[in-house]
Amino acid sequence: MSKKLYPMDFVKNYDYGGHCNSGTVEVSIKIECDDHVITLITDESYTLKINRDGNRFLLVQLIGKTFFGIRHGLETLSQLIIFDDEVNTLKTLSPVLINDSPAFPYRGLMIDSARNFIPIGSLERMIDGMSYNKLNMLHWHLSDSNSFPFFSRTYPQMTHYGAYSKKEIYTPNQVRNLVEYALVRGIKIIPELDAPAHAGNGWQWGPETEGYGNLAFCVNEEPWKKFCGQPPCGQLNPANPKVYEVLGGIYSDMLSVFDPDLFHMGGDEVWFECWKNQSVQTFMKENNLNDFMDLRVYFQNNAYEKLKMAATKPSVEPNDKVKSNTAPVPIIWTSDLTDALTKLKKTGEIEPNRYIIQAWLDVPARNPKMRKLLDAGYPMIASYEGTFYLDHGAGSWIGDTDGPSYHSWQTLYDFDFQANGYDINKRVKNFRFGEIPQILGGEATLWTEKVNEMTMDGKLWPRGAAFAERLWTNPKVTSSSPTNFARLLRQNERMKLRGIHVETRQPKSCILIGSVCEILEEKTAPSHTTYTNDTTHA
Numbered sequence: 001m002s003k004k005l006y007p008m009d010f011v012k013n014y015d016y017g018g019h020c021n022s023g024t025v026e027v028s029i030k031i032e033c034d035d036h037v038i039t040l041i042t043d044e045s046y047t048l049k050i051n052r053d054g055n056r057f058l059l060v061q062l063i064g065k066t067f068f069g070i071r072h073g074l075e076t077l078s079q080l081i082i083f084d085d086e087v088n089t090l091k092t093l094s095p096v097l098i099n100d101s102p103a104f105p106y107r108g109l110m111i112d113s114a115r116n117f118i119p120i121g122s123l124e125r126m127i128d129g130m131s132y133n134k135l136n137m138l139h140w141h142l143s144d145s146n147s148f149p150f151f152s153r154t155y156p157q158m159t160h161y162g163a164y165s166k167k168e169i170y171t172p173n174q175v176r177n178l179v180e181y182a183l184v185r186g187i188k189i190i191p192e193l194d195a196p197a198h199a200g201n202g203w204q205w206g207p208e209t210e211g212y213g214n215l216a217f218c219v220n221e222e223p224w225k226k227f228c229g230q231p232p233c234g235q236l237n238p239a240n241p242k243v244y245e246v247l248g249g250i251y252s253d254m255l256s257v258f259d260p261d262l263f264h265m266g267g268d269e270v271w272f273e274c275w276k277n278q279s280v281q282t283f284m285k286e287n288n289l290n291d292f293m294d295l296r297v298y299f300q301n302n303a304y305e306k307l308k309m310a311a312t313k314p315s316v317e318p319n320d321k322v323k324s325n326t327a328p329v330p331i332i333w334t335s336d337l338t339d340a341l342t343k344l345k346k347t348g349e350i351e352p353n354r355y356i357i358q359a360w361l362d363v364p365a366r367n368p369k370m371r372k373l374l375d376a377g378y379p380m381i382a383s384y385e386g387t388f389y390l391d392h393g394a395g396s397w398i399g400d401t402d403g404p405s406y407h408s409w410q411t412l413y414d415f416d417f418q419a420n421g422y423d424i425n426k427r428v429k430n431f432r433f434g435e436i437p438q439i440l441g442g443e444a445t446l447w448t449e450k451v452n453e454m455t456m457d458g459k460l461w462p463r464g465a466a467f468a469e470r471l472w473t474n475p476k477v478t479s480s481s482p483t484n485f486a487r488l489l490r491q492n493e494r495m496k497l498r499g500i501h502v503e504t505r506q507p508k509s510c511i512l513i514g515s516v517c518e519i520l521e522e523k524t525a526p527s528h529t530t531y532t533n534d535t536t537h538a
Helices: 007-013 067-079 120-132 157-162 172-183 241-255 278-286 292-312 336-340 368-376 409-413 456-460 463-473 484-497 508-513
Strands: 019-021 025-031 046-053 057-064 082-084 089-091 096-100 106-112 137-141 188-192 262-264 329-333 356-359 380-382 427-430 434-437 439-446
Touching (some): 057 067, 067 120, 106 120, 106 463, 120 172, 241 292, 439 463, 484 508
Parallel strands (some): 025 057, 380 439
Antiparallel strands (some): 046 096
16 A cells, blocks of 8 residues: 655655765755645745865755755755766766745646646646746646536536546546645645636536536537637526535535645636526526626635635545645636726625735736735736746637737746736735735746647746746846856756756757857856756855
8 A cells, every 4th residue: 555655754765864975975954844735835945055075075965944945955956966978977066055945935837637638647747847947836727618627526427527538537546646746846736626607518417417407507609709708618607506516515525635725716707698697687686786796706705615615524535635624715817806806895705815816917017907906915926928828829729810929938037026016025914824925926827728748848848947937036137148048958958858848949059069059248157057046156
Protein backbone atom coordinates (compact mmCIF):
# COMPACT_ATOMS: atom_id res chain seq x y z
CA MET A 1 0.00 0.00 0.00
CA SER A 2 1.51 3.34 -1.03
CA LYS A 3 2.17 5.96 1.63
CA LYS A 4 0.86 9.51 1.35
CA LEU A 5 3.79 11.78 0.55
CA TYR A 6 3.85 15.22 2.12
CA PRO A 7 6.60 17.79 1.60
CA MET A 8 8.16 17.10 4.98
CA ASP A 9 8.20 13.39 4.13
CA PHE A 10 10.03 14.32 0.95
CA VAL A 11 12.72 15.99 3.01
CA LYS A 12 12.99 13.15 5.52
CA ASN A 13 12.93 10.34 2.97
CA TYR A 14 15.90 11.82 1.17
CA ASP A 15 17.74 12.80 4.34
CA TYR A 16 18.10 16.43 3.31
CA GLY A 17 17.91 17.31 6.98
CA GLY A 18 21.51 16.19 7.46
CA HIS A 19 24.61 16.41 5.31
CA CYS A 20 25.15 14.95 1.83
CA ASN A 21 28.89 14.38 1.34
CA SER A 22 30.13 13.36 -2.10
CA GLY A 23 33.79 13.83 -1.21
CA THR A 24 33.94 17.34 -2.67
CA VAL A 25 30.55 18.89 -1.87
CA GLU A 26 28.81 19.13 1.50
CA VAL A 27 25.19 20.30 1.64
CA SER A 28 23.35 21.22 4.84
CA ILE A 29 19.66 22.12 4.97
CA LYS A 30 17.73 23.66 7.84
CA ILE A 31 13.93 23.93 7.83
CA GLU A 32 12.51 26.03 10.65
CA CYS A 33 8.78 25.18 10.40
CA ASP A 34 6.89 21.95 9.70
CA ASP A 35 4.31 23.52 7.34
CA HIS A 36 3.05 21.02 4.75
CA VAL A 37 0.38 23.08 2.96
CA ILE A 38 0.99 26.10 0.77
CA THR A 39 -1.34 29.06 1.30
CA LEU A 40 -1.47 32.79 0.58
CA ILE A 41 0.57 33.45 3.73
CA THR A 42 3.21 30.71 3.41
CA ASP A 43 6.79 31.89 3.93
CA GLU A 44 8.69 30.85 0.76
CA SER A 45 11.93 32.67 1.53
CA TYR A 46 15.35 31.02 1.72
CA THR A 47 19.02 31.82 2.21
CA LEU A 48 21.66 30.03 0.14
CA LYS A 49 25.37 30.17 0.94
CA ILE A 50 28.18 28.54 -1.03
CA ASN A 51 31.74 28.72 0.28
CA ARG A 52 34.97 26.78 -0.07
CA ASP A 53 36.64 25.04 2.85
CA GLY A 54 40.20 25.02 1.56
CA ASN A 55 40.70 23.48 -1.85
CA ARG A 56 38.88 20.21 -1.18
CA PHE A 57 35.36 20.87 0.02
CA LEU A 58 32.58 23.06 -1.31
CA LEU A 59 30.17 23.91 1.51
CA VAL A 60 26.52 24.62 0.66
CA GLN A 61 24.14 25.90 3.34
CA LEU A 62 20.41 26.29 2.70
CA ILE A 63 18.06 27.76 5.31
CA GLY A 64 14.34 28.33 4.98
CA LYS A 65 11.26 28.79 7.14
CA THR A 66 9.33 26.09 5.29
CA PHE A 67 9.80 23.17 2.93
CA PHE A 68 8.55 25.39 0.14
CA GLY A 69 11.33 27.93 0.64
CA ILE A 70 13.89 25.13 0.79
CA ARG A 71 12.54 23.69 -2.46
CA HIS A 72 12.98 27.06 -4.16
CA GLY A 73 16.51 27.23 -2.79
CA LEU A 74 17.33 23.82 -4.24
CA GLU A 75 15.98 25.02 -7.58
CA THR A 76 18.28 28.02 -7.41
CA LEU A 77 21.21 25.77 -6.53
CA SER A 78 20.51 23.64 -9.59
CA GLN A 79 20.56 26.80 -11.73
CA LEU A 80 23.99 27.72 -10.36
CA ILE A 81 25.50 24.44 -11.57
CA ILE A 82 26.68 23.88 -15.14
CA PHE A 83 28.41 20.96 -16.84
CA ASP A 84 31.66 21.84 -18.61
CA ASP A 85 32.03 19.16 -21.25
CA GLU A 86 35.52 20.34 -22.20
CA VAL A 87 36.91 19.19 -18.87
CA ASN A 88 34.08 16.73 -18.12
CA THR A 89 33.09 18.21 -14.77
CA LEU A 90 30.34 20.14 -12.98
CA LYS A 91 31.02 23.75 -12.07
CA THR A 92 29.35 26.32 -9.84
CA LEU A 93 30.04 29.73 -8.34
CA SER A 94 31.84 30.36 -5.06
CA PRO A 95 31.49 32.28 -2.84
CA VAL A 96 27.73 32.92 -3.11
CA LEU A 97 25.22 34.55 -0.76
CA ILE A 98 21.56 34.69 -1.85
CA ASN A 99 18.75 36.02 0.33
CA ASP A 100 15.64 35.40 -1.71
CA SER A 101 11.87 35.66 -1.34
CA PRO A 102 8.93 36.20 -3.72
CA ALA A 103 7.48 39.61 -4.46
CA PHE A 104 3.96 38.11 -4.65
CA PRO A 105 2.34 35.20 -2.78
CA TYR A 106 0.18 34.18 -5.78
CA ARG A 107 2.24 33.23 -8.85
CA GLY A 108 -0.05 31.22 -11.04
CA LEU A 109 -0.91 29.56 -14.31
CA MET A 110 -4.36 28.41 -15.39
CA ILE A 111 -5.13 25.36 -17.52
CA ASP A 112 -8.52 24.70 -19.10
CA SER A 113 -9.28 20.99 -19.52
CA ALA A 114 -12.97 21.37 -20.40
CA ARG A 115 -12.69 22.65 -23.96
CA ASN A 116 -10.04 20.08 -24.83
CA PHE A 117 -9.24 17.26 -22.42
CA ILE A 118 -5.68 17.37 -21.04
CA PRO A 119 -4.29 13.98 -19.89
CA ILE A 120 -2.86 13.64 -16.38
CA GLY A 121 0.67 13.10 -17.69
CA SER A 122 0.58 16.43 -19.51
CA LEU A 123 -0.70 18.17 -16.37
CA GLU A 124 2.18 16.63 -14.43
CA ARG A 125 4.63 17.98 -16.98
CA MET A 126 3.05 21.42 -16.64
CA ILE A 127 3.50 21.20 -12.88
CA ASP A 128 7.15 20.21 -13.38
CA GLY A 129 7.70 23.30 -15.52
CA MET A 130 6.04 25.49 -12.92
CA SER A 131 8.27 24.10 -10.18
CA TYR A 132 11.40 24.84 -12.24
CA ASN A 133 10.32 28.51 -12.32
CA LYS A 134 9.03 28.93 -8.75
CA LEU A 135 5.38 29.32 -9.77
CA ASN A 136 3.15 28.14 -6.93
CA MET A 137 -0.55 28.20 -7.95
CA LEU A 138 -2.18 26.04 -10.65
CA HIS A 139 -5.74 27.16 -11.34
CA TRP A 140 -7.53 24.19 -12.91
CA HIS A 141 -10.58 25.20 -14.98
CA LEU A 142 -12.32 21.84 -14.66
CA SER A 143 -15.72 22.50 -16.17
CA ASP A 144 -17.38 24.54 -18.89
CA SER A 145 -20.36 24.35 -21.24
CA ASN A 146 -18.23 22.18 -23.56
CA SER A 147 -17.70 19.24 -21.20
CA PHE A 148 -17.68 18.08 -17.59
CA PRO A 149 -14.70 15.71 -17.14
CA PHE A 150 -14.53 15.63 -13.30
CA PHE A 151 -16.12 12.44 -11.94
CA SER A 152 -18.54 13.27 -9.13
CA ARG A 153 -19.19 10.43 -6.71
CA THR A 154 -22.43 12.11 -5.66
CA TYR A 155 -23.69 12.82 -9.18
CA PRO A 156 -22.04 10.44 -11.68
CA GLN A 157 -24.59 11.68 -14.23
CA MET A 158 -22.38 14.73 -14.73
CA THR A 159 -19.66 12.82 -16.58
CA HIS A 160 -22.16 10.41 -18.13
CA TYR A 161 -23.74 13.38 -19.91
CA GLY A 162 -20.77 15.75 -19.93
CA ALA A 163 -17.52 13.86 -20.62
CA TYR A 164 -16.26 13.66 -24.20
CA SER A 165 -15.65 9.92 -23.73
CA LYS A 166 -15.10 7.32 -21.01
CA LYS A 167 -11.36 7.82 -21.43
CA GLU A 168 -11.60 11.58 -20.95
CA ILE A 169 -12.60 11.64 -17.28
CA TYR A 170 -10.65 12.60 -14.16
CA THR A 171 -11.33 10.14 -11.34
CA PRO A 172 -11.05 11.16 -7.67
CA ASN A 173 -7.91 9.04 -7.26
CA GLN A 174 -6.26 10.64 -10.29
CA VAL A 175 -7.05 14.13 -9.00
CA ARG A 176 -5.92 13.29 -5.46
CA ASN A 177 -2.61 11.94 -6.76
CA LEU A 178 -2.11 15.01 -8.97
CA VAL A 179 -2.71 17.32 -6.00
CA GLU A 180 -0.04 15.41 -4.04
CA TYR A 181 2.28 15.47 -7.06
CA ALA A 182 1.95 19.26 -7.19
CA LEU A 183 2.34 19.72 -3.44
CA VAL A 184 5.79 18.14 -3.21
CA ARG A 185 6.82 20.48 -6.04
CA GLY A 186 5.68 23.54 -4.13
CA ILE A 187 2.40 24.06 -5.99
CA LYS A 188 -1.23 24.29 -4.88
CA ILE A 189 -3.96 23.23 -7.33
CA ILE A 190 -7.08 25.42 -7.13
CA PRO A 191 -10.20 23.90 -8.74
CA GLU A 192 -12.75 25.93 -10.66
CA LEU A 193 -16.36 24.88 -11.08
CA ASP A 194 -17.67 27.60 -13.36
CA ALA A 195 -21.21 28.82 -12.62
CA PRO A 196 -23.83 29.97 -13.38
CA ALA A 197 -22.68 30.53 -17.00
CA HIS A 198 -20.29 28.23 -18.85
CA ALA A 199 -22.38 25.31 -17.62
CA GLY A 200 -24.12 23.19 -20.26
CA ASN A 201 -23.05 19.71 -21.26
CA GLY A 202 -23.23 17.54 -18.17
CA TRP A 203 -26.28 19.32 -16.76
CA GLN A 204 -28.94 17.90 -19.12
CA TRP A 205 -30.00 14.95 -16.95
CA GLY A 206 -32.42 16.84 -14.68
CA PRO A 207 -35.68 16.29 -16.63
CA GLU A 208 -34.96 12.56 -16.85
CA THR A 209 -34.46 12.24 -13.08
CA GLU A 210 -37.56 12.47 -10.91
CA GLY A 211 -37.82 15.70 -8.97
CA TYR A 212 -34.84 17.51 -10.51
CA GLY A 213 -36.36 19.39 -13.44
CA ASN A 214 -34.40 21.75 -15.69
CA LEU A 215 -30.97 22.25 -14.16
CA ALA A 216 -29.71 24.37 -17.06
CA PHE A 217 -31.14 26.50 -19.85
CA CYS A 218 -29.91 27.14 -23.39
CA VAL A 219 -27.75 24.02 -23.55
CA ASN A 220 -26.29 23.83 -27.08
CA GLU A 221 -28.87 26.46 -28.14
CA GLU A 222 -28.70 28.17 -31.53
CA PRO A 223 -28.07 30.85 -32.65
CA TRP A 224 -25.42 30.81 -29.97
CA LYS A 225 -24.60 34.53 -30.16
CA LYS A 226 -28.03 35.28 -28.70
CA PHE A 227 -27.59 33.07 -25.61
CA CYS A 228 -23.88 32.98 -24.66
CA GLY A 229 -20.45 34.45 -25.25
CA GLN A 230 -19.14 31.47 -27.21
CA PRO A 231 -20.51 28.09 -28.32
CA PRO A 232 -21.77 25.77 -27.02
CA CYS A 233 -24.19 27.61 -24.75
CA GLY A 234 -25.41 26.62 -21.32
CA GLN A 235 -26.38 28.43 -18.11
CA LEU A 236 -27.64 27.11 -14.78
CA ASN A 237 -31.26 27.60 -13.77
CA PRO A 238 -31.17 29.95 -10.74
CA ALA A 239 -34.88 29.34 -10.01
CA ASN A 240 -34.48 25.60 -9.43
CA PRO A 241 -33.56 24.67 -5.82
CA LYS A 242 -32.14 21.38 -7.08
CA VAL A 243 -29.36 23.30 -8.87
CA TYR A 244 -27.96 24.41 -5.52
CA GLU A 245 -28.32 20.89 -4.14
CA VAL A 246 -26.32 19.46 -7.05
CA LEU A 247 -23.70 22.19 -6.74
CA GLY A 248 -23.33 21.35 -3.06
CA GLY A 249 -22.73 17.68 -3.87
CA ILE A 250 -20.10 18.49 -6.50
CA TYR A 251 -18.42 21.01 -4.19
CA SER A 252 -18.20 18.31 -1.51
CA ASP A 253 -16.69 15.85 -3.99
CA MET A 254 -14.12 18.41 -5.10
CA LEU A 255 -13.15 19.42 -1.58
CA SER A 256 -12.52 15.77 -0.74
CA VAL A 257 -9.57 15.76 -3.17
CA PHE A 258 -8.46 19.44 -3.27
CA ASP A 259 -7.22 21.73 -0.49
CA PRO A 260 -10.21 23.37 1.24
CA ASP A 261 -8.86 26.92 1.61
CA LEU A 262 -9.22 28.38 -1.92
CA PHE A 263 -11.94 27.62 -4.45
CA HIS A 264 -12.66 29.28 -7.80
CA MET A 265 -16.39 29.74 -8.43
CA GLY A 266 -16.18 31.19 -11.96
CA GLY A 267 -18.98 33.72 -12.33
CA ASP A 268 -18.25 35.50 -15.61
CA GLU A 269 -20.14 36.04 -18.87
CA VAL A 270 -23.70 35.48 -17.67
CA TRP A 271 -26.15 36.04 -20.54
CA PHE A 272 -29.43 37.42 -19.21
CA GLU A 273 -31.17 36.47 -22.46
CA CYS A 274 -30.87 32.85 -21.35
CA TRP A 275 -32.89 33.55 -18.20
CA LYS A 276 -35.77 35.28 -19.98
CA ASN A 277 -38.45 32.66 -19.44
CA GLN A 278 -41.64 32.48 -17.39
CA SER A 279 -40.35 30.21 -14.61
CA VAL A 280 -37.45 32.58 -13.84
CA GLN A 281 -39.69 35.66 -14.02
CA THR A 282 -42.15 34.06 -11.55
CA PHE A 283 -39.30 33.08 -9.23
CA MET A 284 -37.91 36.62 -9.22
CA LYS A 285 -41.30 38.08 -8.33
CA GLU A 286 -41.83 35.56 -5.50
CA ASN A 287 -38.40 36.37 -4.03
CA ASN A 288 -38.57 40.15 -4.42
CA LEU A 289 -35.72 40.25 -6.94
CA ASN A 290 -36.06 43.44 -8.94
CA ASP A 291 -33.83 42.62 -11.89
CA PHE A 292 -31.35 40.10 -13.26
CA MET A 293 -28.49 41.61 -11.27
CA ASP A 294 -30.42 40.89 -8.07
CA LEU A 295 -30.80 37.35 -9.40
CA ARG A 296 -27.01 37.17 -9.99
CA VAL A 297 -26.38 38.12 -6.37
CA TYR A 298 -28.99 35.62 -5.20
CA PHE A 299 -27.35 32.81 -7.16
CA GLN A 300 -23.83 33.65 -6.00
CA ASN A 301 -24.77 33.81 -2.33
CA ASN A 302 -26.73 30.57 -2.43
CA ALA A 303 -23.95 28.77 -4.31
CA TYR A 304 -21.40 30.01 -1.77
CA GLU A 305 -23.61 28.83 1.07
CA LYS A 306 -23.45 25.33 -0.44
CA LEU A 307 -19.67 25.62 -0.77
CA LYS A 308 -19.39 26.50 2.92
CA MET A 309 -21.55 23.55 3.89
CA ALA A 310 -19.47 21.24 1.67
CA ALA A 311 -16.28 22.35 3.43
CA THR A 312 -17.55 21.09 6.78
CA LYS A 313 -19.18 17.90 5.51
CA PRO A 314 -17.47 14.77 6.92
CA SER A 315 -15.11 12.90 4.61
CA VAL A 316 -16.43 9.71 3.02
CA GLU A 317 -13.36 7.78 1.81
CA PRO A 318 -10.24 7.03 3.93
CA ASN A 319 -7.99 8.96 1.51
CA ASP A 320 -10.22 12.04 1.32
CA LYS A 321 -8.77 15.41 2.27
CA VAL A 322 -9.39 16.44 5.87
CA LYS A 323 -11.97 19.17 5.57
CA SER A 324 -11.88 22.45 7.42
CA ASN A 325 -14.25 24.07 9.88
CA THR A 326 -13.54 27.36 8.10
CA ALA A 327 -15.16 28.17 4.77
CA PRO A 328 -13.02 28.32 1.64
CA VAL A 329 -12.03 31.72 0.28
CA PRO A 330 -13.96 32.06 -3.01
CA ILE A 331 -12.39 33.47 -6.16
CA ILE A 332 -14.54 34.90 -8.97
CA TRP A 333 -13.75 36.44 -12.35
CA THR A 334 -14.41 40.11 -13.07
CA SER A 335 -17.84 40.42 -14.68
CA ASP A 336 -20.98 42.52 -14.69
CA LEU A 337 -21.48 41.30 -11.11
CA THR A 338 -18.14 42.61 -9.85
CA ASP A 339 -18.71 45.84 -11.81
CA ALA A 340 -21.92 46.36 -9.83
CA LEU A 341 -20.69 45.35 -6.37
CA THR A 342 -19.79 48.84 -5.20
CA LYS A 343 -23.23 50.17 -6.27
CA LEU A 344 -25.56 47.42 -5.07
CA LYS A 345 -27.36 47.93 -1.76
CA LYS A 346 -27.45 44.22 -0.95
CA THR A 347 -24.52 41.94 -1.81
CA GLY A 348 -24.84 39.33 0.94
CA GLU A 349 -21.48 37.71 1.59
CA ILE A 350 -19.80 39.00 -1.58
CA GLU A 351 -17.69 41.25 0.62
CA PRO A 352 -14.03 42.41 0.41
CA ASN A 353 -12.92 40.45 3.49
CA ARG A 354 -14.26 37.22 1.99
CA TYR A 355 -13.90 37.20 -1.82
CA ILE A 356 -10.91 37.45 -4.17
CA ILE A 357 -11.42 38.99 -7.61
CA GLN A 358 -9.52 37.65 -10.63
CA ALA A 359 -9.26 40.57 -13.04
CA TRP A 360 -9.18 39.58 -16.70
CA LEU A 361 -11.12 42.26 -18.58
CA ASP A 362 -8.87 45.27 -18.01
CA VAL A 363 -6.50 46.99 -15.57
CA PRO A 364 -7.42 49.53 -12.84
CA ALA A 365 -5.46 52.35 -14.47
CA ARG A 366 -7.96 52.34 -17.37
CA ASN A 367 -11.08 50.94 -15.74
CA PRO A 368 -12.85 53.03 -13.06
CA LYS A 369 -15.01 50.05 -12.01
CA MET A 370 -11.90 48.04 -11.13
CA ARG A 371 -10.47 51.04 -9.33
CA LYS A 372 -13.62 51.16 -7.20
CA LEU A 373 -13.25 47.47 -6.33
CA LEU A 374 -9.72 48.10 -5.10
CA ASP A 375 -10.83 51.21 -3.19
CA ALA A 376 -13.52 49.08 -1.54
CA GLY A 377 -10.81 46.67 -0.34
CA TYR A 378 -11.28 43.61 -2.56
CA PRO A 379 -8.09 41.52 -2.98
CA MET A 380 -7.19 40.97 -6.61
CA ILE A 381 -5.26 38.63 -8.93
CA ALA A 382 -4.08 40.25 -12.18
CA SER A 383 -4.92 38.20 -15.30
CA TYR A 384 -5.42 40.90 -17.93
CA GLU A 385 -6.30 39.24 -21.24
CA GLY A 386 -4.29 41.83 -23.16
CA THR A 387 -1.10 40.60 -21.51
CA PHE A 388 -1.53 37.28 -19.71
CA TYR A 389 -3.61 35.12 -22.10
CA LEU A 390 -1.13 32.60 -23.48
CA ASP A 391 -3.56 31.07 -25.99
CA HIS A 392 -3.94 34.32 -27.94
CA GLY A 393 -2.60 34.49 -31.48
CA ALA A 394 -2.83 32.27 -34.61
CA GLY A 395 -6.34 33.43 -35.50
CA SER A 396 -9.82 32.90 -34.11
CA TRP A 397 -11.01 29.39 -33.29
CA ILE A 398 -14.51 30.27 -34.50
CA GLY A 399 -13.09 31.31 -37.84
CA ASP A 400 -14.89 34.59 -38.43
CA THR A 401 -12.16 36.98 -37.26
CA ASP A 402 -8.38 37.24 -37.00
CA GLY A 403 -8.63 36.88 -33.22
CA PRO A 404 -6.55 38.57 -30.51
CA SER A 405 -2.82 39.14 -30.90
CA TYR A 406 -0.04 36.91 -29.58
CA HIS A 407 1.63 38.09 -26.37
CA SER A 408 5.42 37.75 -26.42
CA TRP A 409 7.63 36.91 -23.45
CA GLN A 410 8.66 40.57 -23.45
CA THR A 411 5.02 41.63 -23.00
CA LEU A 412 4.62 39.40 -19.95
CA TYR A 413 7.97 40.35 -18.47
CA ASP A 414 7.40 44.08 -18.88
CA PHE A 415 3.99 44.22 -17.17
CA ASP A 416 4.29 47.03 -14.63
CA PHE A 417 1.85 46.49 -11.74
CA GLN A 418 2.12 50.05 -10.42
CA ALA A 419 1.76 51.70 -13.83
CA ASN A 420 -1.34 49.59 -14.50
CA GLY A 421 -3.02 50.81 -11.32
CA TYR A 422 -2.15 48.02 -8.88
CA ASP A 423 -0.88 49.29 -5.53
CA ILE A 424 1.42 46.44 -4.53
CA ASN A 425 2.10 47.88 -1.07
CA LYS A 426 -1.47 47.97 0.25
CA ARG A 427 -2.66 45.23 2.60
CA VAL A 428 -6.22 44.14 3.43
CA LYS A 429 -7.99 41.79 5.84
CA ASN A 430 -9.27 38.35 4.89
CA PHE A 431 -11.56 36.28 7.11
CA ARG A 432 -9.43 33.13 6.72
CA PHE A 433 -5.83 34.28 6.20
CA GLY A 434 -5.81 37.49 8.22
CA GLU A 435 -3.78 40.30 6.69
CA ILE A 436 -2.79 39.73 3.05
CA PRO A 437 -1.49 41.90 0.18
CA GLN A 438 -4.39 43.39 -1.73
CA ILE A 439 -2.58 42.63 -4.99
CA LEU A 440 -1.90 38.95 -4.47
CA GLY A 441 0.00 38.53 -7.72
CA GLY A 442 -0.79 37.37 -11.22
CA GLU A 443 -1.97 34.43 -13.27
CA ALA A 444 -1.31 33.66 -16.93
CA THR A 445 -4.09 31.62 -18.50
CA LEU A 446 -4.06 28.89 -21.12
CA TRP A 447 -7.55 28.42 -22.52
CA THR A 448 -7.72 25.38 -24.77
CA GLU A 449 -10.00 26.25 -27.66
CA LYS A 450 -6.90 25.91 -29.89
CA VAL A 451 -4.67 23.91 -27.52
CA ASN A 452 -4.25 20.25 -26.63
CA GLU A 453 -1.62 18.09 -24.91
CA MET A 454 0.52 18.15 -28.06
CA THR A 455 0.78 21.95 -28.23
CA MET A 456 0.39 23.19 -24.65
CA ASP A 457 4.08 23.16 -23.64
CA GLY A 458 5.10 25.51 -26.44
CA LYS A 459 2.32 27.91 -25.45
CA LEU A 460 3.46 27.84 -21.82
CA TRP A 461 7.25 27.89 -22.12
CA PRO A 462 9.44 29.88 -22.13
CA ARG A 463 6.88 32.71 -21.81
CA GLY A 464 5.83 31.25 -18.47
CA ALA A 465 9.42 31.55 -17.26
CA ALA A 466 9.49 35.27 -18.09
CA PHE A 467 6.15 35.68 -16.32
CA ALA A 468 7.53 33.79 -13.31
CA GLU A 469 10.42 36.21 -12.92
CA ARG A 470 8.03 39.17 -13.05
CA LEU A 471 6.08 37.63 -10.15
CA TRP A 472 9.04 36.36 -8.14
CA THR A 473 11.23 39.49 -8.20
CA ASN A 474 9.01 42.17 -9.81
CA PRO A 475 12.24 43.49 -11.36
CA LYS A 476 12.83 47.16 -12.05
CA VAL A 477 14.54 46.32 -15.35
CA THR A 478 12.65 45.50 -18.54
CA SER A 479 13.02 42.71 -21.06
CA SER A 480 15.50 44.85 -23.02
CA SER A 481 18.03 44.63 -20.20
CA PRO A 482 21.22 43.17 -21.73
CA THR A 483 21.26 39.91 -19.75
CA ASN A 484 17.59 38.99 -19.84
CA PHE A 485 17.32 37.25 -23.20
CA ALA A 486 20.49 35.25 -22.54
CA ARG A 487 19.11 34.12 -19.19
CA LEU A 488 15.80 33.18 -20.77
CA LEU A 489 17.61 31.04 -23.35
CA ARG A 490 19.58 29.28 -20.60
CA GLN A 491 16.42 28.58 -18.62
CA ASN A 492 14.78 27.27 -21.77
CA GLU A 493 17.66 24.83 -22.29
CA ARG A 494 17.42 23.68 -18.65
CA MET A 495 13.71 22.98 -19.02
CA LYS A 496 14.27 21.15 -22.30
CA LEU A 497 16.88 18.90 -20.64
CA ARG A 498 14.37 18.17 -17.87
CA GLY A 499 11.65 16.97 -20.25
CA ILE A 500 9.60 20.11 -20.94
CA HIS A 501 8.63 20.55 -24.59
CA VAL A 502 9.60 24.21 -24.74
CA GLU A 503 9.22 26.45 -27.75
CA THR A 504 12.68 27.30 -29.08
CA ARG A 505 13.78 30.92 -29.36
CA GLN A 506 17.00 30.62 -31.42
CA PRO A 507 18.96 28.24 -33.64
CA LYS A 508 21.11 25.89 -31.59
CA SER A 509 24.22 27.44 -33.15
CA CYS A 510 23.51 30.61 -31.16
CA ILE A 511 23.67 28.67 -27.90
CA LEU A 512 26.85 26.82 -28.89
CA ILE A 513 28.71 29.78 -30.34
CA GLY A 514 27.49 32.38 -27.84
CA SER A 515 27.28 36.11 -28.46
CA VAL A 516 27.51 35.84 -32.25
CA CYS A 517 23.68 36.02 -32.37
CA GLU A 518 23.48 38.92 -29.93
CA ILE A 519 22.56 42.34 -31.33
CA LEU A 520 22.79 44.21 -28.04
CA GLU A 521 25.83 46.39 -27.52
CA GLU A 522 26.63 45.02 -24.09
CA LYS A 523 28.07 41.54 -23.65
CA THR A 524 25.52 38.86 -22.73
CA ALA A 525 25.51 37.17 -19.36
CA PRO A 526 27.72 34.12 -18.76
CA SER A 527 26.07 30.74 -19.04
CA HIS A 528 25.83 30.16 -15.30
CA THR A 529 23.60 33.17 -14.60
CA THR A 530 20.43 32.21 -12.71
CA TYR A 531 17.06 33.03 -14.22
CA THR A 532 14.27 33.18 -11.68
CA ASN A 533 16.10 34.79 -8.80
CA ASP A 534 17.13 38.25 -7.75
CA THR A 535 20.52 37.15 -6.45
CA THR A 536 23.45 38.62 -4.57
CA HIS A 537 26.81 37.01 -5.21
CA ALA A 538 29.24 37.73 -2.40
